[in-house]
Amino acid sequence: MKRLVFPLILGLGGAAILVSLGVWQVQRLAWKEGVLAEIEARIGDAPVALPAAPSPEGDRYLPVSVSGAFTGDELHVLASAKRLGPIYRVIAAFDAEDGRRILVDRGYISTGAKETARPAGTATVVGNLHWPDEVDAFTPDPDVSANIWYARDVPQMAVALTAEPIFVVVRETTENPPSVTPLPVDTSGIPNDHLEYAVTWFGLAVVWLAMTGYLIWRRLNEDAT
Numbered sequence: 001m002k003r004l005v006f007p008l009i010l011g012l013g014g015a016a017i018l019v020s021l022g023v024w025q026v027q028r029l030a031w032k033e034g035v036l037a038e039i040e041a042r043i044g045d046a047p048v049a050l051p052a053a054p055s056p057e058g059d060r061y062l063p064v065s066v067s068g069a070f071t072g073d074e075l076h077v078l079a080s081a082k083r084l085g086p087i088y089r090v091i092a093a094f095d096a097e098d099g100r101r102i103l104v105d106r107g108y109i110s111t112g113a114k115e116t117a118r119p120a121g122t123a124t125v126v127g128n129l130h131w132p133d134e135v136d137a138f139t140p141d142p143d144v145s146a147n148i149w150y151a152r153d154v155p156q157m158a159v160a161l162t163a164e165p166i167f168v169v170v171r172e173t174t175e176n177p178p179s180v181t182p183l184p185v186d187t188s189g190i191p192n193d194h195l196e197y198a199v200t201w202f203g204l205a206v207v208w209l210a211m212t213g214y215l216i217w218r219r220l221n222e223d224a225t
Contacts, residue, residue: 004216011212015205022201029194036187043185047126050096054166056131061185064168065126068096070104072120073161075142077149079108081183086111090118090180091152093161094125094168102166103157105130106173106180118179126172128185 039061047065054062070092077089087108094104104125109116134151142149142156149157158165171184 004219007212007215007219011209011215014208015212018201018205018208022198022205025194025198025201029192029198032192032194036190036192039187039190043128043187050098050100050102050166050168054129059129060131062129063126063171064129065124066094066096066102066104066168067122067124068094069122070094070106070118070120071101072118074106074118075149075157075160076114076147077152081108084108088114089152089183091149091157091161092118093163100166101161101163102168103154103161103163105152105167105169105183107170107178107182109180116179121175124174125168125170127168127170127182130167130169130185132167 042061043063045063047063050064050066051059051062071094074090074092077091078086079089080086088111089108090106092104092106093101095101104127131154132152135153139151139153142153144160152167154165154167157163169185170180170182173182
């Protein structure tokens with residue numbers, strides 16, 4: 001029986017650790033679902049006037065309504081979307097009525113419509129303040145000459161369009177018809193993999209216990225012979 005003590009301790013201890021990790025991921029899942037529900041609720045709130053000094057920490061996803069005019073200057077972000085395939089997101093300079101020039105994510109166009117003229121003009125846009133976190137060490141630098149960007153880099157785009165780093169993603173616009181199809185903010189891009197992680201940890205715990213049982217069975221058979 002002494003030969004079974006170590007496998008039992010190792011098997012039960014390892015399984016306990018794996019199960020505890022699975023439980024922790026279940027708890028994280030509940031927390032993340034609550035966060036996503038709060039974000040969804042905020043996204044759908046009634047729009048307010050554009051704050052004087054919006055911040056990424058306090059005003060992310062804040063619904064706003066802004067009146068002004070598109071200048072005609074825009075940047076194109078190469079992206080892809082479900083059921084759409086390759087697209088360009090159109091990031092335009094927008095002169096608000098209060099004198100500020102901001103960035104407006106007007107939505108998407110097909111890759112074939114990249115060179116189609118989208119004239120300047122007045123509009124009221126309703127959307128959400130956002131500061132996308134899309135730039136990492138693997139993001140290519142924008143091809144400035146071809147006007148192709150590979151991420152919505154708010155600070156760099158603000159410099160390129162001589163605008164403030166204030167970024168509104170359009171949900172609705174008074175343009176009739178809009179020259180760009182809005183692609184509103186939602187929570188689909190926020191990762192929530194905790195259920196998969198929990199299943200993985202619980203599955204590993206089952207495998208660990210099965211391996212422990214097999215080891216004990218072998219040792220019992222060895223002792224019997």
